[in-house]
Amino acid sequence: MSVAAKYYPNEPTEPKVVTSEIPGPESKAKIASLGEVFDSRPAYFVADYAKSSGNYIVDVDGNEFLDVYAQISSIALGYNNPALIKAAKSDQMIRALVDRPALGNFPGADLEDILKQVLKFAPKGQDKIWSGLSGADANELAFKAAFMYYRQLQRGGHGVEFSEEENSTVMKNTTPGSPQLAVLSFKKAFHGRLFASGSSTCSKPIHKLDFPAFNWPHGEYPTYKQPLAENEEYNKKEDDRCLAIVEDLIKSWPSPVAALIIEPIQSEGGDNHASKYFLQSLRDLTTKYNVVYIIDEVQTGVGATGKFWCHEWADIQPPVDLVTFSKKFQSAGYWFHDDRFIPNKAYRQFNTWCGDPARMIIAGAIGQEVVDNKLVEQCARVGDYLYGKLEQLQSKYPIKLGNLRGKSRGTFIAWDLESTAERDQLLKLLKSNGCNVGGCAEKSVRLRPSLSFEEKHADIFLAALEKSIEQL
Amino acid sequence: MSVAAKYYPNEPTEPKVVTSEIPGPESKAKIASLGEVFDSRPAYFVADYAKSSGNYIVDVDGNEFLDVYAQISSIALGYNNPALIKAAKSDQMIRALVDRPALGNFPGADLEDILKQVLKFAPKGQDKIWSGLSGADANELAFKAAFMYYRQLQRGGHGVEFSEEENSTVMKNTTPGSPQLAVLSFKKAFHGRLFASGSSTCSKPIHKLDFPAFNWPHGEYPTYKQPLAENEEYNKKEDDRCLAIVEDLIKSWPSPVAALIIEPIQSEGGDNHASKYFLQSLRDLTTKYNVVYIIDEVQTGVGATGKFWCHEWADIQPPVDLVTFSKKFQSAGYWFHDDRFIPNKAYRQFNTWCGDPARMIIAGAIGQEVVDNKLVEQCARVGDYLYGKLEQLQSKYPIKLGNLRGKSRGTFIAWDLESTAERDQLLKLLKSNGCNVGGCAEKSVRLRPSLSFEEKHADIFLAALEKSIEQL
Structure with missing residues (x-):
């Protein structure tokens, strides 16, 4: 049937x-x-x-x-x-709705099960999660993880304490406590409409007009000739042209590029596809220049491209650093695998709710139905x-x-x-x-x-x- | 009983x-x-x-x-x-969980009822709502509303189109499309931990370290002598001292101050209370300098101070422009009353979900229980x-x-x-x-x-x- x-x-x-x-x-x-x-x-x-x-x-x-x-x-x-209706009627869901916990401080006894059920569907190479509330939120949480990682490396490792200068300048929003670091994204990208995600978004003026933005660069996303099978040479040149721009921006941007974020298919921006070669070459570049590699799977994730996560088509090695999700998973957050993306102190990646268990329960049920069927x-x-x-x-x-x-x-x-x-x-x-x-x-x-x-x-x-x- | x-x-x-x-x-x-x-x-x-x-x-x-x-x-x-359990088990809730709509594009037939049930509990003077997902999200959505309002006034009104220069510069994150505008907040303030909300937060270094920030100013929040009744003269002087700093920052900050955000009681920052005189004087100052006045009721809202919304103690006249909420209302967003805070075009204040009806249903049930009991x-x-x-x-x-x-x-x-x-x-x-x-x-x-x-x-x-x- x-x-x-x-x-x-x-x-x-x-x-x-x-x-x-x-x-x-x-x-x-x-x-x-x-x-x-x-x-x-x-x-x-x-x-x-x-x-x-x-x-x-x-x-x-x-x-x-x-x-x-x-x-x-x-x-x-x-x-x-019907499977989601069952999940929605469960006692677990009712508690998640009426006793919404501050998950960081007072996790419920079932949080580990809820998370592990979601983690079953992590992209290949990823095995940890941080939970948020929307695609924009997920991307900004990933940016925070990337910035902490980047600065910790600059500082000399997880164990190095913040300096007095950092502690005092951050309260004035000035450097070095509030460092001038950039996220590199792409023209026509869409990563959300808050202020940092909005600075990395470059889809339409109406998404961004009148909002202050960070001075962050936008590379060029390859524009291929279709059909792909008949235009391999042209498209490879296009990849190389865009990769050279990325490398040039990393080397020349006035503030250090701490992270790169890309959609494997630019969705709001017109369904522009990136090749396996392009996505793998970005891994090579980001490794070379110590840039955190973030894949935005908010729209491409959860099966619609014929893989559970679209970037799995590219089999990027070693795996990218952070993968963000939302939309069809109904919840949101980022996947990661490298322990160094856990901040060196508690309460650095933190907020009151740290996600929504009600929406995570739905995500777990969706993943199970996708696999079982x-x-x-x-x-x-x-x-x-x-x-x-x-x-x-x-x-x-x-x-x-x-x-x-x-x-x-x-x-x-x-x-x-x-x-x-x-x-x-x-x-x-x-x-x-x-x-x-x-x-x-x-x-x-x-x-x-x-x-x-x-x-x-x-x-x-x-x-x-x-x-x-x-x-x- | x-x-x-x-x-x-x-x-x-x-x-x-x-x-x-x-x-x-x-x-x-x-x-x-x-x-x-x-x-x-x-x-x-x-x-x-x-x-x-x-x-x-x-x-x-x-x-x-x-x-x-x-x-x-x-x-x-x-x-x-039990009242929330009843709401959690309702057919309306189950649909909100399993058929989560993109509320802006495909509102459900019951969205108006859900919103009106929440709007019953709006602060005095406010009668419209925009919904978000968390306190930080609510504040950033309010910032967006404030920036759009401010730039529309500068541009000459709702009817004036964006210039070609705005449309092109915004795609490069540069002015005038991405204007350099500031939000004024206060030392010890807490408004969230995303990037714009984080720039207005000034509580502890650990909340902000390593994240890029906007160059936004922090005024001084009055520090009163307790008990208040015995120190009226001292505290009034303290109010005036802090008000002078606010006025000076508005006049002298290198970028225009488009909005001011304040908690009626700074909560994460140590339960610092602002007097009726201080909060009213900020209304006078923000009116004088055409600054959008935002009250952050994320922690103070929903009854805990002996008013449904804490700033109602101050009876600010005319009412403040935007009031943000979350936490005890389990949902999030901002209240407003002036139609000019509705952007001049659709899709400017927009995202996929535009809030979460499941959490709004809970908010409406909470409000009703608070009032009925x-x-x-x-x-x-x-x-x-x-x-x-x-x-x-x-x-x-x-x-x-x-x-x-x-x-x-x-x-x-x-x-x-x-x-x-x-x-x-x-x-x-x-x-x-x-x-x-x-x-x-x-x-x-x-x-x-x-x-x-x-x-x-x-x-x-x-x-x-x-x-x-x-x-x-």
Whole structure:
């Protein structure tokens, strides 16, 4: 029995669109009313989660959409998954909700089990975790770990005490206590919207305008010619060009580059893929220059690329230093393996809650379902099927399916339209044809279904896509 | 019937300490084991939350402590509160856990109700909310709101578009797109441990060392002579001295001061109280210089000071611009009332989750219980009782109960020992005598019971305190 059939016996067999416009009248009224207390301008429609099931999201007007966006790529298993409902009803969950501990000071007796259940799904080469609350939070916690590690090495090791000068200057936000260190990220990167994560984000002006930023550099992320198999020489040169820029920035940036952060596929930035060669070469460079190597798996993690963690495709050796996660794992944090990333003193990586056990319980349950049901393998299979069909469609509509990317990367697939307006129009038509799909970058469409997406869902999506392209 | 009796029929009638050391052997073993996957160095003991009830936290060795610390001041109603258990078991909660929405794009039909239930408990003068995930996150979201507001005013209003120069420079983290603007906070302040919140934090070096910081100023927070009623003239002069420093910093800081953030009582920093006059004068100054006024109620909020929100004691007019919350509300975010703090475009204050509806449901349930059971009033009453008894004890042990503060501020009470070592020793003795109590700043003890703390609990605490002081 297929996973969707087992989990979601009541999942619709096809989309149903009952309103002439989306959002429909009921959604519109609710968006307006919600707007009195909340910024509801970005709302696409108002969902009825009680009626949503599996791959289908239902709205308050009764529209039933095949969901190929899945809450900005953050629903792993589909809506109202029975295994997660079981976890949500557990006594452990109820205690995590009503007796939320300060996990650092007063860990519960079950914290170790909760963490170990999550750790079962750590990326290869990683075996420790620090927990946070969101993707941005995870990245900033990783930056903190990287800065402490870097400064401890500069200072001469874990055992060396802070100097009096450090202790006094830090209280004035000045060097050396508050050192001028940089994180190197990439153009078009997205690592979150707080202030340090925001300084490493370089996706769109609207994400950053008016916020003070650290003077941190952005390298160039390779832009490959597709299809990859036919452009190996060109793409290798592109990798080398970008690697030279990274090395130059590390050597020449006015403040030391303590860490490098990269998405194995830039997701908000347009589904730009980095090659195994590029990701491995960054390991070599970061080792050479003693830069902490951070992989951001917030959007790429948890199976959607056909590996549990996307950077496992690159088999980077030795393993990267820190890997951040959130979204489809519903929790957040970073993985690591080197004990030297544990700060030399307690209370340096610390806050009141140190994560949320309720969300960690969900993460553990998601991981278990993914493994038990072989959902990574399924996603790889369905993704290959979907990509093949999209290639066929591309030969019919080469302009509307430009620069198709994501081959052999599960359902993590994207392509370009000719303009933002055309892309937005296609997304609108897809909704009217029953599919909820998201965009990224200026003119890309990104596919982000949950892991319960099957060939039959792909067929429905493909039919809606062809119809929508015809209507463009 | 008292609230504790109604809620917690099985609450212990007195503490029970069964191990000669704390942490006991079982806790120690579990802390060591937990340490293999998590930084467990700060753990006081390992709790058994299933057995904890009301004001008592039970550990895995069977010790039963009266909890006067309450998860670093973040448990509002006591352990295993039946109203919260009911909320945790609701269908609404289960959906919030298993179908976590991207609230900005796909709000659920019940989001408006969830938010309005939380908004019922907004501080006087505030009627809108933006939701986050932690105290640090709430403060940084408030900073973003403040910076956008400030730059929009500078630019000439909500309707003025960003310039090409802004759009291009922001992608390089340089001015004017990434403007050099400052947040003014205070020495000894604690506003969180991320990078922007960390730059406004000025509590202890260990909270900040090795992390890059923004060049933001710290004013001086008034240090009053106690008791307040006998030192009005001195304290007014102290207020004026600190206000002059704030005004000078606003006028002279190298980058414009866009916002000022202050805790009405500096909590991590040692329970330093700001007078009504000081907080109102900051309103006058921030209005005069067009600085956004942010009150941080992360630790002071939700009833513990005898008002639902501590700054309501000061009745600041006109109301402050932004009020941040977290901890005892279990959720996080900021309150506001002026529409101009809604950014001029969608997606400027935005992220994938935009908060956590599961935690907002808990916040709404907590607020309702607080109001329905008159827990703010109870906390004021119990606090007065406790403070009076502490004053009596102080006349007996003036050195061990130095600088007692928090009169008429509910159970939000603190005092000083003579040194860090002596304070730590007192906390250790209090644990051995059955009371879990926390410290703050260098040598202070802070009381942070939940709102279900009653006179009978105060008596038990007072007896343990006297015994511990005798043992010092």
